[in-house]
Amino acid sequence: MTAFQELMAFQRETEALGQVMGRLGWDQETVMPSGAGAQRAEEMGALDGVMHARRTDPRIGEWLETAKAPDEAGARQLDEIRFEYERTQRVPAKLSAALARTTSLAHRVWAEAREANDFEMFAPKLSEVLDLTREKASALADGGDLYDALLQDYEPGATGAELEAMFGALRPRLVALRERVLGSERVVPAMDRAFDEAGQLAISNKLAAAFGYDLGHGRIDKAVHPFSSGSGLDVRITTRTELHNPSNCFYSTIHEVGHATYEQNVDPAYLLTPLGRGASMGVHESQSRIYENQLGRSRAFTGWLFAQMRDEFGDFGVATEDDFYAAINRCNSGFIRTEADEVHYNLHVLLRFDLERDLVAGRLEVADLPEAWNARFFNDFGVEVDVPANGVLQDVHWSEALFGYFPTYTLGNVYAGCLNAAMRSEVSGIDEALARGETKPATDWLQTKIQRFGKRYLPKELIENATGTAVSEAPLLDYLDAKFGDIYGV
Ligand code: ZN
Numbered sequence: 001m002t003a004f005q006e007l008m009a010f011q012r013e014t015e016a017l018g019q020v021m022g023r024l025g026w027d028q029e030t031v032m033p034s035g036a037g038a039q040r041a042e043e044m045g046a047l048d049g050v051m052h053a054r055r056t057d058p059r060i061g062e063w064l065e066t067a068k069a070p071d072e073a074g075a076r077q078l079d080e081i082r083f084e085y086e087r088t089q090r091v092p093a094k095l096s097a098a099l100a101r102t103t104s105l106a107h108r109v110w111a112e113a114r115e116a117n118d119f120e121m122f123a124p125k126l127s128e129v130l131d132l133t134r135e136k137a138s139a140l141a142d143g144g145d146l147y148d149a150l151l152q153d154y155e156p157g158a159t160g161a162e163l164e165a166m167f168g169a170l171r172p173r174l175v176a177l178r179e180r181v182l183g184s185e186r187v188v189p190a191m192d193r194a195f196d197e198a199g200q201l202a203i204s205n206k207l208a209a210a211f212g213y214d215l216g217h218g219r220i221d222k223a224v225h226p227f228s229s230g231s232g233l234d235v236r237i238t239t240r241t242e243l244h245n246p247s248n249c250f251y252s253t254i255h256e257v258g259h260a261t262y263e264q265n266v267d268p269a270y271l272l273t274p275l276g277r278g279a280s281m282g283v284h285e286s287q288s289r290i291y292e293n294q295l296g297r298s299r300a301f302t303g304w305l306f307a308q309m310r311d312e313f314g315d316f317g318v319a320t321e322d323d324f325y326a327a328i329n330r331c332n333s334g335f336i337r338t339e340a341d342e343v344h345y346n347l348h349v350l351l352r353f354d355l356e357r358d359l360v361a362g363r364l365e366v367a368d369l370p371e372a373w374n375a376r377f378f379n380d381f382g383v384e385v386d387v388p389a390n391g392v393l394q395d396v397h398w399s400e401a402l403f404g405y406f407p408t409y410t411l412g413n414v415y416a417g418c419l420n421a422a423m424r425s426e427v428s429g430i431d432e433a434l435a436r437g438e439t440k441p442a443t444d445w446l447q448t449k450i451q452r453f454g455k456r457y458l459p460k461e462l463i464e465n466a467t468g469t470a471v472s473e474a475p476l477l478d479y480l481d482a483k484f485g486d487i488y489g490v
Contacts, residue, residue: 004074007063008273011081014054015272019230021047026229026236030221052096055088073275076456080274083156090139099132103401110399119370119388126398127366130359133401137360147360150404154281155411157458160357163407166414167350170473174350175380177481178343181331184488188326189318195246199312203246204239204253206308211291212443213237213257214264226252228259231277235263247328250305251292258291259284261443265451279450280459281405285412286419287446293342293413294420294479295442299325300434308437326487333381335390343484344381346413351376352395352406360403415463417476419446422467 069075106125113122141149223238237256270276337348358364385391449466
């Protein structure tokens with residue numbers, strides 16, 4: 001065997017073990033017996049040790065020195081392996097262990113603090129997590145920008161400065177749209193009655209099928225927080241139901257199906273290799289968002305969904321397809337990011353991006369974080385945050401040291417905007433198909449242009465190859481202005 005083949009064979013086993021760990025995580029959130037927690041922690045710990053030893057195995061360094069890639073895809077495989085290996089080498093084992101220990105504790109303290117609505121309770125732990133994160137960032141940055149170093153885990157190639165410019169262009173137009181929409185006289189109907197769970201799940205299954213989710217290589221279960229897990233031949237999703245709000249279930253399903261079909265559609269030649277999964281968090285979110293929003297919440301598709309609702313629930317209090325479309329896209333100025341509509345969602349993310357960048361740069365102290373959060377929220381949303389659980393304590397990310405993760409949500413929306421514009425100019429008949437509950441013209445295009453490549457290209461390169469133009473926030477803003485201008489008559 002050549003050095004390249006030996007390295008790839010070693011990597012394949014590591015990837016397989018990674019999939020096993022992921023499946024244990026899936027099991028824990030879905031079907032694990034409640035009494036199994038302590039043993040599961042030990043099982044995960046044992047596997048984690050095996051994974052760490054494999055990722056830092058000095059043979060990887062030796063193979064990398066002599067391996068010759070047989071082709072361009074092979075060269076990308078080597079780039080990925082080298083990138084991961086060098087990052088792992090840069091962070092001292094002691095620091096890695098301290099981060100794992102501290103975040104595990106911080107996660108618990110955060111949950112208690114949120115429950116008690118007490119930021120002071122969480123602040124010392126958050127400071128510890130932040131200090132360790134900054135230490136890790138310094139180790140990775142090699143004298144460069146700390147936040148940029150962290151970003152690379154989620155969005156390879158992205159920089160804080162570039163995101164700042166893009167988000168700076170988004171914010172004023174989003175704030176203006178938000179004001180127009182909330183100031184509209186038009187009454188948008190709400191769905192306000194109980195919808196039984198069996199009926200919601202029956203429609204949820206139809207939606208998963210409509211968006212091309214392959215149940216021969218996946219399954220759908222329930223979980224408190226919907227997620228997608230796995231890649232290649234076994235990609236599972238979860239959804240949830242809310243008695244009075246069936247769209248929570250429907251759009252959770254479509255969103256996770258977007259993530260899952262992306263993984264299912266990666267070129268099988270990349271199975272269990274570093275290229276065998278989504279390109280980045282941002283590109284992943286672009287797929288889930290375009291499925292959920294530009295396709296799933298479109299006038300055409302909601303027309304079909306309206307008929308499914310009628311079949312399942314009879315007359316459910318919304319009279320027409322147009323009313324249903326408006327109800328599905330109803331805007332509310334809420335406190336919570338995960339419940340936000342398309343108009344408000346990115347404003348939530350922009351706030352977190354600026355604050356976490358200031359925290360990492362040392363421009364903002366943890367003690368001053370709630371005040372900074374509340375001031376910014378009032379500025380962008382026009383509402384005073386009432387309690388910390390509705391403000392600074394609502395998200396899990398910082399307790400888990402996921403600094404640099406938030407911007408990928410909005411980047412995903414921006415990419416989705418770019419892809420949607422390009423797709424609609426290239427492919428005809430998308431809306432006619434959506435009106436029949438068929439997504440194939442759209443999802444085939446996404447599969448061909450994005451999904452099959454896995455991690456073959458860097459995120460920006462991948463999107464720009466697909467659209468033929470530079471990544472820009474403009475298509476997303478134009479789409480939002482047109483859609484909500486129409487629904488709200490503004
Ligand atoms: Zn997502």
